[in-house]
Structure formats: structure tokens, C-alpha cells
Amino acid sequence: MLFNTFVSSVGDLARCVNAPSLEEVLLEPMLLARQGKLSDNRVQELAFEAVRLGLRPVLVWDVLMPERIMRSVCERLMQWDLSLFGAIRVCDPGAAEWLRIHFPQMPLQLIVETGNHNLESLQGWCEIFSGCLERLVLSIELPEEKLVEYCQKLPVHCELLGVGQILLFYSPRSLLVEQRFEDEADSLFLEATAAFADSPHRHLPTLETAHGTFMFLDKDQFILDRLDALRAQGLHTVRLDLRHLSRDGDVALEIDRICRQILSDPAELRLTWLRETRAPFFKANRTTALFPRMKSKLSEYRDDSNLAEVITGETGKYVVFYASRSFEVALIKSIMLPTGEEIEFPQGVIFRNLDGESIDTFESEQILVTNWIKKAVPGSLLLGN
């Protein structure tokens, strides 16, 4: 298992050279990367220097690409010497397709961190880009058990964020400038925090760059002390994203020490990490458990057995049903309440049409009025045998 990290200076590269198990560095040009600050020339210089130092430079192209931007970016990229890079990592499938067509020999690393939470889609991407795909960058919303399975089953290497900020929100719109932060030092890179009104102490880091606005969780993803199973099952790369801890233009501060400590004492590394840490979905993705509770309890009864629905009523006076289908009174079995409680249909209830006539056969979509039925609140279903 190897590490990689973002770099933006020669100093970063020097530290990476001294970092055990780190062979690959990620370079972010302003042109292509969400948080990129490097000019076209600078990124190519750093790539050249990385190669000279025995590191593998990977070009980060993680912005999404609306057609107007895609055209101009691709024109500029055609002027670059992409052979300087060991691989290019992209997020937009269109960017991946462009590379496959124009640079078929260039190894591709596809970021599939958003969605793509199933083996079927991951295998799909592997098939689509089979000639050039060397790695999939997987989502931290996947639990360990699934990550292990995917590392075993996928035909390409996998990468996972080991430590770093958790991205919550990516908008192409400029949202901090509007909030009067435009007078701050670097207008192309505005930083702020945003706190929910009801959680004023949770400051969510928020960033605006040339590519839009990004919001992050206030705690870092950290699984560096829980990598044993993934290491054993062949996870290829663990990304160490220290960009939010940057200082004076360096984004890989102490990467050499961090890599050594991951290998020697990762638990201690967690304890001394500069920010609070968590890995909310690593053991289990509990967001799944919520969905059955959000569903209506009556959904399963909305079928052929559903004769009519209560649409209103007046306590002690009447209940109004709206017939879902044609039926006869003899078919009626019970009433299912919105709470999921089923009550017997009371004896002596008389159905009337809007003319007040007593009826016992009903047409679909007919409005039916009965005497008052206790508990039969709007939304209750009249069920048949």
C-alpha cells in the first residue's frame, strides 16, 4: 500500500522524497483543479522536478466541465506536454473521454467519490475506460466491508482518502464574494467558515476559488489507524490530503513525519492530529437504516385491495371517502389508519352519494359520504377483501 499527497512547491517535493511509501504526488493547476493555485508553467516545472526526484507526478483535473469551459480548457491542454505526468486524474466523465480519445496512452485515474456506491457502477467504469484506467478513487461513504470487497473484485487499483477534509458541497457559483468577503487578500481564493444557526460552534470551512464554492465538514476524515484489512486486501493507495493545513505556499507540511508515523504508530497520530477526526461511514453507512422509517406506512396497501381513501370528515357528523376503484359494499373489510393501525369497519355505516341517496355500489373516483367513523382521519384507506 502506497501513499500520495498534494504538492505545490519544491519544498513539498523534498519532504515527499523522504516520506516512506510515498511515490506519487498530486499537482493542481489553477486551470483544472478545484483548489488549484499553480500556473500552467509552474505545474509543469514541478512535474519535471518531481520526476527528477524519483516521484511520479499526477495531474489533477477534478473540476466539472460545462461545455463552454471544456472547449477552452481542452484547447489549452493541447499545448501542454502531458508526457511529464505519470497519470491524470479526472472527475468529469467527459474529461476522461476526451483524454481517452486524444491521449489514449495516458494512464487515467477516475474520481468516483460522488455516487458510484455500488460494484455494478464501478465495474462499469472499468469496462468503459478499460484501455487506460489505472485507478479508481473511491468514496469515503463506502463502509470498510465494501471497500475490502471492491479492492478484491475490481480489475484496477483503488485509492481512498486516508486523512483530509470531507467535501460537503461543490457549486460552480461564486457565493462568498456576494457576502462581502471580496476585500480579503487573495480574491481568487476566499476562505471563510459557515456555521448553522442552531450549531454556532460548528464552523464548516468554506472556500471560493476560480472554479466555484466548496464547503467542508469541520472534522477531518481519518482512517490511518484502521487500514490493516484494506492493506491486506490490496488497497493500492491511501491519499493524505493536507491542503487545509498549508502554510506559506506549502501543502505537504510534515508529510515525511506523517508517513513514518502511519507505519509506526498511527493511533498516536490520530491523538495528536491538529483537527478533530472522524470516519462516519467507515464501519457502516447508517443512512440506509433511515429510509424505511421515512416511507408511508400505507404504501403497501395502495394496491387492488385499496377501495377508497378518507379525504375529510367532521367529528361526530360524517366522513368523506374518495373511491379509488369501483366496488361493492360487500367487499369492504377494514380501515387502515395512517399510523399503520388496522380497524374493523363498523357495523351500521351507510354510504351516500352527493345527492344524499344511500348506495351500495360505487364507481371509481366517486365521492362517498358516510356517518361518522371514529379514528377514520384523512389519509386512512378503506380496504377490501
Next chain:
Amino acid sequence: MWKPELLAPAKNLERLRVAIAYGADAVYLGGQKYGLRTRADNFTDYDLEKGVSIAHQHDAKIYVTLNAFLHDADFEGLAEYCQFLESIEVDGAIISDLGVLRVVRNSSNLNIHLSTQASCLNSYAARLWKDMGVKRLIVGRELSIAEAGLIREQAGIDVEMFAHGAMCMAYSGHCTISNFTAGRDSNRGGCIQSCRLPYQLESNAKKENDLETFISSKDLWGIYQIGDFFKHQICSLKIEGRMKSSFYVALTCKVYRQLIDAYAAEALSAEMLKVAAAELQSVPHRDYFSGSLETPAGSDSVFGQLSGVNTGTQKYLGIVLDSTPQEIILRLVEPLDRGDEIEVVPFQGEPIRLKVEQLFSVTGEGIESMRSDSMVRIPNLLEHDVAKFNVVRLSQR
């Protein structure tokens, strides 16, 4: 003259009927699983079969959303569900997850529409999805109509665009605030709309003491771009809002139906647009703007929600559940008093204004007022042409 399809949302069978009655050419809706609106009523298989039948009787189409990003366990029953959808002649399935696409393609012959959740933004991506079997792209809302038209030309694929409704501030599918702060997966139907919440902003240099809804987007409207949709042959104009009321569905369908038809007949006028804008202002919304339909949405696209949600210029009163030449049976969502003035919005033409001179309960008892969530009978003294599923609003006071 060729016309784009008008595509409306439906939360349930009532909304489906309303959408079609007010002019939608097609309706999109969700089943019990695999979609993004967990809290919507959503259609059971039984409702869906009925919905398809109703739609096809009116030459309208039905598209079913299967656009959640699924985890492995969520795939259970998906292939069988696709076969069911095909058997009842659903006209298309809306997907965003490549895994779902592969299951749909391998288990059925359903037409596949790529959801805006997949953020397809350029012609290279469009070609890729087309090669994977996608028949129609619902492109990202970050694109202009001209860009979407270019993608259509370059990739040779039908392109659908959102023309109206609420917008994600983030690239669709690229917001996980709910996932990490509330434990609810926004891409599987659990979005808690964190973008609409107020935040306090702070930087090293300054602190904004006022709360700001700085990631809440204004609502989209495309009434002033109808001609561009035609020019760039956008195949379908989509109205957002599977959680919204029959009033919203009715008004938006009616307005866009009129504008599309008028443009096709070379009869679209400034006056017509003015009326259309006023009608759309009558439903609740978050201030309208034209999104990125012409130029990329700028910093003025933020909706200052704390100054008050725009509840619309007119209040939704209810829906006609039955009518005879003599009376209107109205299901109320707001209280009604005798003496109130109301407007019935017909499927076509000018609103019908009525003063409620007499009011009766559903059992025929004369009453002075009736609470919301109930039913009333209103004499139709002038025998206005009021139809079942007409929506009714309170007149402006």
C-alpha cells in the same frame, strides 16, 4: 411546427391528472423505491399502472425516476421492477447511477434518460452516455440553452432541460451536507435541504453577525427563453417539483403550455409574457431568475430567504373534485368564508371569478365558513364551465 415536450412533476395520481389536464405532454414520477423523493407519496405499482393508462389515454408519456445513487443492497428487485415498468409500457426511466443504467439495460428495453443528478455537462460526456445506451440527456442546470444545443448537435442525442422550479445550488449529486451532518443520504432521497438554512459566516478578517442563506438558490424560470429552447431544439422542458402542490403543477403547466403553443404559432407577445410572469408569481417561490439558461448564474442568484419566503401573490384554496352545471365540489387546503371571492383556474383561458354567496357542507347543510382540509359545495349560479381537477385560488384582496 416542431414543439418541445412539456414535462411536469407528479407526486401522486391527483397531480398526474392535474398536470395532463393543464397541458403537460409528459409526466415524471417516482415509484416506491430507487428514486430521490422518499417523502413524496410516490406511486405504488398499482397507482403506476393506473397512471400510465390515464396518461396514454391522453397521449401523454410517463417517465419513472430511478435516479438515486444506489448502494449494493439497494439493487434488490431492481431488474424485476424494470421488467414491470416495461410491461406496463412506461415511456422512459430516469437514471443517474451507471450501475442502475447497466441493470436497466440488461433487464429491459426501457428508454433510458440520464438524470440531471449525473451532471452531464459537455458533449464528450454526452457521447459517452449515449454509447452506454442513454436515449435522452437531462443536462446539468449549469448549462446555457446554447451549450445544451451544442451538446445535442455534437453528440446526436436528445437533450432535455429544466425550465422551471427550485434549483440545487451545488452541482446536482455533488452535495452531501445531509449525509455528513444529519446522517441522511441526499442522493438516495434523504436531502434535508441544508442549502436553505441560515449560516453565520466568518473569516480571519471579519465576522458577519447576520445570518445568511448564502447557499440557497433563487428559483428558475425560463419564460423569457422559450424561443431559445425552440432554436436549439431542446426536446423537453422540465418543470421541477415532485413535492409541490396541485396549484403549482396546474399553474406552471398552464403557463408553459400557453407559451410553447404561442411561440409555435408565432403569436408569443410581450403582453402574454407579462401575464405568464404574473401567473407564476401567484404560486409560492423563492424569487425567480433565469438560472444559467443564458449566462452562468452569478452571485446575484442567492435567495435571501431570511427576508421571507415568497408565498405567492395568491393563495391556493383547493381543487375541484367534482362539478355539475349547478355546483362545484371543492376540496379545501385553506379555510373559506361565505362572501370570499375566488378564482377557478380553467385548463385554458381566463380565470373564472366567483363570489361565494352561498356555502354548503358536503352533506348539504348551509354554513358560513369551512376550515381547511375539508370539502364544501358551492352553487355555480352562472353555470360557469368548471371542471374536475381545476384548481381554485382566493382572489387578490
